[in-house]
Amino acid sequence: MNIAALTANLHVILPEMVLAAFALLVILADMLRQDEEESRLLPLLTLAGILAAMAATAWIWNRPVASYQEGAIADGFALGARTVILVAAGLATLLSMGYLPRINRQMGEYYALVLLATLGMTMMASATDLIVLFLALEIFSLALYILSGYYRKNPRSTEASMKYFLLGAFASSFFVYGAALLYGAAGTTQLREIGNLLASDHGNPNLLWPGIALLLVGFGFKVSLVPFHMWTPDVYQGAPTPVTAFMSAGTKTAAFAAFVRVLMEALPAQQIQWGWALAVLAVLTMTVGNLTALRQLSLKRMLAYSSVANAGYILVALVPGTAQGSKAALFYLLTYAFMNVGALAVVITLEKIDELDALQNRAAGLADRWPLLALAMSIFMLSLSGIPPLAGFFGKFFVFQAAVEGGWTWLAVVGVLNSAISAYYYLRVMVAMYFHEAEEPVQPRRWGGLSLSLALTALATVIIGLYPSLWTGFLSGLGG
């Protein structure tokens, strides 16, 4: 390996390099700062890093598709997923600004970990090699284990961190085992080459099929598919809410992007087998997620189960194994990032800091005193339940369209029925806000970053819904 080969197409991983540099800068700045006041600059530095990574992504966009060391690629799909992840990270940083000082004073590590987790996620979304993929997965998983437990004095937060770590390690071992078996079957770790080999010679079935099964388990854990989802509500509820927002949108996008790439590039020939497996998982995930969400009193737990159900919808798009499905999944992730982070931002305004959570009755009567906040929450809830013309409607529409056109009409029907069930718990929040009397007057918490992220997410949810063609064009123009 010479220097020339090392630097060829280095721009492919430019956003990751930017993120790494800013992560180090944040740590450095934290060490050099003289008093508490200066720590206010850390989130701004983090935001600067994320914006710089976005700029780098935009810059790559105009260049031809290229691959760095056969390990990472800068094609439309990867860049689209990267953008969604960076948006989620940026919004999470805005949400952390006023939140963090109340739960933990060590802010330097927090923001550095956010940047590193983002790095891992964007890396995973661009990875084309099983080893790079696994490394990226571990980079962001480890960062997230720590972030979930960042409210150290709160036992719930610690519990969440511990559970996430134990089960995450358990699932990672399945993932790495699956990758190893796949390597054994194909003799390479590069996704496209695995695909080429398996298309012609089918590999060793004794290694191939268990390998695929274990990889599905690994991905299934990260995107919270039933029955690998059980950690989700506990971790989402116990983690500091900005971390929950970041995880819910970022992890899902990264893991689904890699999931799509593995299925589409390495395993297209086995679509019939994994298609059915995914279909069954999708039905289970949507149904269990939605039904369980019906009975939740905590807003965060409700959104956690909703996140499980949403993973089910996205999985529906993957089942047919078509390019249309991949684009639909990416579009869904884009809409989900805005509406779910927005919903969690509202939770932040309502929550009691020592409980890290808000029960549904905290939203009662919100519309009377805080009409704009209630309006924003209504936009998110309506969008999540898929009411046109908001973003969530088109997310679901493209996903179900991909399923129908791929010959999986029954799956789309199950999805639509599930979406009807979900309306119950989303709309219940609106009923509480608009029709119930407040039990105790709630003084919503607010700071600039929070208001800004609320405005951004609400606007995006509306605009994407009004001009879906703008975004589908934007995503499909990428060749993905």
Place this chain on the structure above:
Amino acid sequence: MLQLAWLLLAFPAAGALINTFLGSRFSKPTIGWIASGTVAASFVVSLGLLLGLLGLPGEERVITLPLWDWITIGDFRAPTALLIDPLSVTMALVVTGVGALIHVYAIGYMFDDERFQRFFVYLNFFVFAMLILVMSDNFLGMYVGWEGVGLASYLLIGFWFDKRDDTYGYYADAGKKAFLVNRVGDFGMALAIMILWTSLGSVTFLDVFQAAPASLSSGVATAIALLLLLAATGKSAQIPLYVWLPDAMAGPTPVSALIHAATMVTAGIYMIARTHVLWELGPSAANLAAWIGGLTALMAASIALVQVDLKKILAYSTISQLGYMVMGVGVGAYAFGIFHLITHAFFKALLFLAAGNVMHGLHGELDIRKMGGLREKMPTTYRLFLIGALALAGFPLMSGFFSKDGILLNVFGHSPLLYAIGLFTALLTAVYSFRAVFVPFWGQPRDKHLHEHAHESPPIMTRPLWVLAILAIVGGVLNLPFVLTLERWLEPAVGEPSFHPSLALEVSLLLVSAVVALAGIYLAYARYVKEIGWARRLQNALGPLQPLVEHKYYVDEFYDAAIVQPLKALARWFAEVFDPGIIDGSVHLIGRANLAAGERLRRLHNGLVPTYALSIFVGVVVLVMYLVFG
């Protein structure tokens, strides 16, 4: 000039918007003059369009002005475009001209009303919708206007929605009645448009009329025309859907004059004239329209004879006159239908506004039995009302004389029996219009207290009326017999007349009409002023009919028993049995089942890591088994 036709619509729309958003900062006169000014500006635009068309040779006077594409779905295209032709421009002139005068009048009439601003917003909105109706170049646009004026009518009839009295019950209910009855007609129009679209693939007037003769069978054309007729009976208050118009008098008087006499209610006549090609393809529907018009005219005139509420007399008179117009367009005399529409707009608006002055001067009293001798107290109003009544009665050389006679002449060519009905109705018309002159304005005061407090209205409420009065007198010149200016002008839009009477017939029918009108006026004079014995005996001889007519032939009662009550009973059954039991029951069942399942699943998530790991492990085993052995 013609390119600026969109301004016609833009002015009243702007007026409505400005008064909606800024009206609360303006003084009342400012609001009123903004509203009136925008309508007057539209009138100027209409005049410009008229001049523009006159500058073109006859066959080029049909111009489509596309504005933008409204709906495009697959093959279905509905443009937003204006059709500028003699018919639409004539209608626009009437709507904006009469509309502007009534707006000005309303500044005075409504001045003390607390919802003054809202009133003018609605009124501007009405003019806007009415102009959409008459200017649209396609059925869908016409339908939008049709519904828009329906909405304006509903809002304005129920303008005093919080008021209640013995005549109308809750005023809001009168608005509801108008809206619901009109829905029946609107439904007909919607169906007609759908049939047109499915059979011809277009909803644009010019496309439809060009394709219809070749591609529409006479059966389909008749069906479409019948559905359009249903729509016309709703909007233009004909049998069987006329029942809403008398109740519509609950609205403020300028509304009665503008919407429920001069413009909106004539939309059905405009629509029939506009779609004349379809009616010529389905002659039996046209014949039915003529008979419905004739019978409505007769029935409504007979009811008008016995009403004691001044505005209700005028309301039934409107229904009756609309009947004439429908009869006219039904027999194919489109130009005369439109002619009568125009003259009627002049004299009926005049009568309503004069009645409004009476009401204003008598503090809301409308019962003519309590009036009498008002001509000394309100000389100007009396003169105005008299001119309107002369025109309505068809007094020779007044505008109404020529237009009514033109319709009767054409009806004679169609069916002598229908002509006889029309002629008898003309006699009744003369009687009831002069009953409405003699009883309130002549003779001795019947209610001293009321009489003493009566006063003439301010100039703002009389000057616009003089304009209408002059038009009511000389409006006939638009289409004098043998000259027929209007008929020739409308030819590019409604086609050539089908009936060409001989000179002798035309002159003799003209004389008959004149005699009938004079006889009717004398009859009223004999009965209500001189109280001559034979006139009284004549009334007594008809006595047994009186209760029947006074109760308006029990039509409202019949509708109530045959339609309203059964529907209410059905609705009650749905609301009290079907909906809570079957619909809600099944929904609740599904909901409860889901909630129960959710509860069980919730307990599965017990927070213990071993359970979670076990769940993952079960998943691993099943997946591996499926993929390896499946």
